Amino acid sequence: MKTKKLTLFFLLIIGALILSACTGQPLTNNYPGLATDGERAYISTGSFIYAIDVETGNQVWSYPEDPETELLYYANPVLTEDGQLLIGSVGTNHAFISLDPATGQEKWPEPFSSAKGAWVASPLVFNETIYAPNTDGFLYILDLNGNQMSPPIELGGALWSAPVTDGTYIYINSLDHHLHILNPTTGESADPIDLGGAAPGSPAIGNDGIYVGSFASDVKFITPNGNNEVIASASDWVWGTPAFDSETLYFADLSGNIFSLDLTNNRQNWDSLQPDGPVTASLLVVGDQIYVATEAGSLIALDRDGKIVWEKTPGGKIYTTPVLANDLILVAPYQAEFALAAYDADGKQAWTFTLDN
Structure with missing residues (x-):
C-alpha cells in the first residue's frame, strides 16, 4: 500500500512536468516551488518562474x-544575501x-550545466558557497x-531535499535511506547514517543536533x-521537514496526522x-499558530493546543510548504483556479494570483 502511494505521488510530479514540457505553456496544475524575500514572492512552475x-x-x-520546453522548474527558489535568485x-x-530578484534578468554569463540529472532540490548557500544537490547523486559546489x-x-x-547547516556541518538526506554529514572546510563526509526509509524532506536544525x-x-x-x-x-x-520551535517539534504524516512533540520528555502534547x-x-509555525497545508486543498491554522483556529480551502491540492511574507501566509496550490494566495493571521484572504495576470 505504501509503495503504491509513493509510486502515485512520483507519477503525479513526473506527469505534470512532462505535460508542461510538451505544451511549452505555464500551467496552474503542476506542483510549484515557492519562496519570498518579503517584498516579492517567487513561484516556479512549468517552464517559468514568476515574481x-x-x-x-x-x-x-x-x-x-x-517558453523553452527543455527547461522545467520545480524546486523552491533560493535567495542569496548578495542579491541572487x-x-x-x-x-x-x-x-x-x-536571476536578479528585482528584474528577472540572468546574472551569470552562462548557466552551470555540468550535472547529469535534474535539480529537484533547492541549493544551500553557506559561507559564500553554493551547495547544489542533484538527482544524479552528486553534491555540486559552486562559487x-x-x-x-x-x-x-x-x-x-537521488538527492531530492535541500541541504541544511548548523554553522559547522552540512546535512543532506538522500532517497537511498541515508543522511550524510559533511565538513565544508575539509570536504570530508562521515559514514552515512541509515534512516530506515527514504527521506525526501530536509533535516530540521535543533539544539545540539x-x-x-x-x-x-x-x-x-x-x-x-x-x-x-x-x-x-x-x-x-x-x-516534510519537521518544524523545530524551542522545546516543541511539529510534524505530519501521509495519513494526515499532525503531531506536537514535547522535546523535554519526548511525549506528544495532544x-x-x-x-x-x-x-x-x-x-x-508563526507566533502562536501552526499552519498545515493538505493534499485535500485545505490550509488549516492550529493553536498550540491542537485546536483549529480557522480553516480555508484554496482549492486543488497543496503539496508546497506555505511561507511567511511579512504578516501574510502564502500558499501555492496544485490544480487550482489560481497559482498563489495570501492570507492574514485571521484567515482573511488578501489576494490571489493567476498565471494569466
Whole structure:
C-alpha cells in the first residue's frame, strides 16, 4: 500500500512536468516551488518562474520571456544575501541559473550545466558557497558566480531535499535511506547514517543536533558525531521537514496526522489529530499558530493546543510548504483556479494570483 502511494505521488510530479514540457505553456496544475524575500514572492512552475508583489498580488516579472520546453522548474527558489535568485531545471536541459530578484534578468554569463540529472532540490548557500544537490547523486559546489569550485561529492542515491547547516556541518538526506554529514572546510563526509526509509524532506536544525523524518514512519534525532535515536513514531510516512520551535517539534504524516512533540520528555502534547487529508508539505509555525497545508486543498491554522483556529480551502491540492511574507501566509496550490494566495493571521484572504495576470 505504501509503495503504491509513493509510486502515485512520483507519477503525479513526473506527469505534470512532462505535460508542461510538451505544451511549452505555464500551467496552474503542476506542483510549484515557492519562496519570498518579503517584498516579492517567487513561484516556479512549468517552464517559468514568476515574481509577484507581496502587497498587491500583481506580477512583477516572469522568466524566461518565451517558453523553452527543455527547461522545467520545480524546486523552491533560493535567495542569496548578495542579491541572487538560484534555481535549477528538471527538464531535459539541466541548467542551474541565477536571476536578479528585482528584474528577472540572468546574472551569470552562462548557466552551470555540468550535472547529469535534474535539480529537484533547492541549493544551500553557506559561507559564500553554493551547495547544489542533484538527482544524479552528486553534491555540486559552486562559487557565487556559478563557477565550480571543486569536484562534486558523490553521495549516492537521488538527492531530492535541500541541504541544511548548523554553522559547522552540512546535512543532506538522500532517497537511498541515508543522511550524510559533511565538513565544508575539509570536504570530508562521515559514514552515512541509515534512516530506515527514504527521506525526501530536509533535516530540521535543533539544539545540539538535527531532526529527520522519513518513510520509516518515524523521526530521528541525530547529533553531529552521528549518534542517533528514534524520538517519535508516526502512523505513516513522514514526507516534510519537521518544524523545530524551542522545546516543541511539529510534524505530519501521509495519513494526515499532525503531531506536537514535547522535546523535554519526548511525549506528544495532544491526542490524535487528523483534520483533513494526507500532508506532504512541511508545517509552518508563526507566533502562536501552526499552519498545515493538505493534499485535500485545505490550509488549516492550529493553536498550540491542537485546536483549529480557522480553516480555508484554496482549492486543488497543496503539496508546497506555505511561507511567511511579512504578516501574510502564502500558499501555492496544485490544480487550482489560481497559482498563489495570501492570507492574514485571521484567515482573511488578501489576494490571489493567476498565471494569466
